[in-house]
Amino acid sequence: MTQAVRVVGLRTLSDTFVRAEVEGDALAGVGLPGAPDEACVFHFPQPDGTRDEFGRWYTLRTVSPCGRKASIDLVCHAGGIGASWARRACVGDEIGVSRAHSWFRRPADARWQILVGDAAAVPALARIVDETPAGIDTRVLLEVDEMPAEFPAGADVRCVAPVPDGSRLAELVETLHLPGGPGYVYVGGEAAATRAARKNLRHVRKLPSSSYGVLGYWRRDAEKARKTWEANQERYATAYSDAAAAAGDDEERMMDLYEANLERDGLL
Numbered sequence: 160m161t162q163a164v165r166v167v168g169l170r171t172l173s174d175t176f177v178r179a180e181v182e183g184d185a186l187a188g189v190g191l192p193g194a195p196d197e198a199c200v201f202h203f204p205q206p207d208g209t210r211d212e213f214g215r216w217y218t219l220r221t222v223s224p225c226g227r228k229a230s231i232d233l234v235c236h237a238g239g240i241g242a243s244w245a246r247r248a249c250v251g252d253e254i255g256v257s258r259a260h261s262w263f264r265r266p267a268d269a270r271w272q273i274l275v276g277d278a279a280a281v282p283a284l285a286r287i288v289d290e291t292p293a294g295i296d297t298r299v300l301l302e303v304d305e306m307p308a309e310f311p312a313g314a315d316v317r318c319v320a321p322v323p324d325g326s327r328l329a330e331l332v333e334t335l336h337l338p339g340g341p342g343y344v345y346v347g348g349e350a351a352a353t354r355a356a357r358k359n360l361r362h363v364r365k366l367p368s369s370s371y372g373v374l375g376y377w378r379r380d381a382e383k384a385r386k387t388w389e390a391n392q393e394r395y396a397t398a399y400s401d402a403a404a405a406a407g408d409d410e411e412r413m414m415d416l417y418e419a420n421l422e423r424d425g426l427l
C-alpha cells in the first residue's frame with residue numbers, strides 16, 4: 160500500500176544530484192531492512208497533480224535512528240518522473256512510499272570489497288562505505304562526470320568518465336583485479352551493463368554467488384521496456400516461474416535461466 164511522506168528539506172548537491180529529506184510514519188512502517196543499500200519505491204507527483212502509480216526505487220542515503228526520516232539523492236538526468244520531480248520539488252511536497260528492500264550481502268568474513276557503479280548507484284555505494292566496519296579494504300570505481308560531492312572518505316575511489324549512450328561498467332568489471340582471500344564485489348547501474356558484469360563474475364571468473372551482488376538500477380529506454388512489460392506480463396511471469404521451478408533455491412541459476420527465457424522470447 161502506498162502512503163505519503165512529506166518533503167522537509169531540499170538541497171542541490173551538484174549538477175547531477177538533488178538531495179530530498181523526507182519524513183513520516185509511512186517510512187518507518189514500510190519495513191526497512193536496515194542494510195546499507197536499502198531502497199524504497201517512491202511515487203512522485205506528476206505535473207498534472209496525479210501521483211505516479213508505477214513508482215521508482217531510490218536508495219535511502221541516510222536514515223534517522225527512529226526510521227521516520229531519511230534522505231534520498233536523485234540523479235537529475237534528462238527525462239523521467241523522478242528526475243523531473245527532483246528539478247521542481249518543493250519543501251512541503253508529499254510523495255508516496257510503498258516498498259523497501261536491500262540486495263547487498265557482503266559475507267561476514269570479507270576482508271575486501273570492490274564497489275562499482277554509475278551515478279544512480281552512488282548513494283548506495285556512499286552509504287556502504289559509510290557503514291563499512293574497520294578492517295575491510297574498500298575500492299570504489301565510479302562511472303561519473305566528477306567525484307560526487309560528499310562521497311565519504313575511507314575508500315580508494317577512482318572515477319571514469321561516462322560514454323554517451325553507453326556504459327563502461329561491464330568493461331570496469333572485466334578488467335578488475337580481485338585481491339586474494341574472502342571478499343565481495345558489488346555492482347549497480349544500467350541494466351544491460353550490469354547483466355554483462357554479472358555474466359563476467361559468474362561465468363568467466365566463476366565466483367561463488369556469495370562473493371558478488373549485481374543489480375540493474377535503471378534501464379536505458381525505460382519507457383519502451385515498461386510498455387513491453389505491460390504488454391507481455393504473462394510471458395514474463397511464465398519465464399520467471401519456469402526458471403524458479405528449474406533452479407530450486409539457487410537464485411543465481413534462476414537468474415541465468417530467467418534471462419535465457421527472456422532472450423529466447425525476445426523480451427530482453
Ligand SMILES: Cc1cc2nc3c(=O)[nH]c(=O)nc-3n(C[C@H](O)[C@H](O)[C@H](O)COP(=O)(O)OP(=O)(O)OC[C@H]3O[C@@H](n4cnc5c(N)ncnc54)[C@H](O)[C@@H]3O)c2cc1C
Binds near residue numbers: 216234243
Ligand atoms: C535498488 C535501486 C536503488 C536506486 N537508487 C537510486 C538513487 O539513490 N538515486 C537515483 O537517482 N536513482 C536510483 N535508482 C535508479 C532509479 O530508480 C532509476 O534511474 C529510475 O529510472 C529513475 O526514474 P525516472 O522517473 O527519473 O526515469 P524513468 O521514467 O524511469 O526513465 C525515463 C528516461 O530516463 C532514462 N533514465 C532513467 N534513469 C536514468 C539515469 N540514472 N541516468 C540516465 N538516464 C536515466 C531512462 O532510460 C528513460 O529513457 C535506483 C534503482 C534501484 C533499482
